[in-house]
Amino acid sequence: AATTGDKSKQLNQYTRSQGHPRLVNALANLYSPLVGKKVDPMSEVLVTVGAYGSLFNAVQAFVNPGDEVVLIEPFFDCYDPMVKMAGGKPVGVPLRPRPGATSSREWTLDPAELEAAFSSKTKMIIVNCPHNPTGKVFSREELEMIAELCKKHDALCISDDVYEWLVYQPNKMIKMATLPGMEERTITIGSAGKTFSLTGWKLGWSVGPAPLIKCMSTVHGQSIYTCPTVLQEAVAHGLEVEMERLNSKDCYFNSLPAELMHKREWLAQSLRDIGLVPVVPEGCYFMLVDTSPLGMHFEDDGSGRSYDYRMVYWLTESKGLATIPVSPFYTDEHKHLAAKFIRFCFCKEDSTLEKAAAKLKEWKESLSGSSSS
Secondary structure, three states, X not given: OOOOHHHHHHOOOOOOOOOOHHHHHHHHHHHHHHHOOXXXXXXXXXXXXXXXXXXXXXXXXXXXXXXXXXXXXXXOOOHHHHHHHOOOEEEEEEOEEOOOOOEHHHEEOOHHHHHHHOOOOEEEEEEEOOOOOOOOOOOHHHHHHHHHHHHHOOOEEEEEOOOOOOEOOOOOOOOHHHOOOOHHHEEEEEEHHHHHOOHHHOOEEEEOOHHHHHHXXXXXXXXXXXXXXXXXXXXXXXXXXXXXXOOOOOOHHHHHHHHHHHHHHHHHHHHHHOOOXXXXXXXXXXXXXXXXXXXXXOOOOOOOOOHHHHHHHHHHHHHOOOOEEOHHHOOHHHHHHHOOEEEEEOOXXXXXXXXXXXXXXXXXXXXXXXXXX
């Protein structure tokens, strides 16, 4: 945002701890229709150092030693250590892929497993939607199942919605806070980095009921205190611009998923061509890939690394393809579920994807040569 004179000088100073006034007002205007209620910018919004900061504030504010936190596996890898840092116990519940699953929609929760994870010790559940790393967009029925358990056990829901604008048609994003009885127990987390593809700016936010935001603000105020004023001003300007054209295809919130959709389809087909099985995501810009059809074997190098680690190391060193293993997204109990999966990312320039296509083609040719020799 362009500023001059006295206002420009003010942007070099501390702003309000809970969030720069212009930004919290923009966020309140944006989220009020999304969460189905009028959001008070001064008491129901907290600006943090990235969504990481919001997650940290929530866990530190509400989790006490011995409390349990339900995590849907695979999960963003900071959830587990954050819970343990607060003295809590992570309780993992895996999304289980149906046999031969080719879409994130086919990764589902077992209702009995989920219910068994809740108890009198449960303080909260963290729900990431769209989900990293699967790309799953939870259906209304799935969210309602989670909501009923939260209400039954008086648990909070931390709704990590950082990819909220990266949902591919015809899928729909449903906010947990809009479900009956969930507004008063849900913290909705967003991210400027994911919303505007500016991850280096490290600005995030929490939206929720005033009593919960007040507790999180105490943690924030006594640790980070405040976020850079000039970055908050710039993000506020960006939100104001995009809200003016929210229903237009030119709005960045709409144009980005449209742009990424063809990259998603291109990557999925390139992976199918080589014999891999991509799990096509309903949201986000990540794609899980089942490598088991290739039947590749890696000798144990003595490092103790699991198969997925050895696969990604081999891909990087031998093929020049950078991916990541999926087992770190699981609790120890369920790491075996990720044994043959790796994660690709397709939010790249077309030129980068073209280079990756060439490397995948070379890999396919080398496999053909091996099978014929």
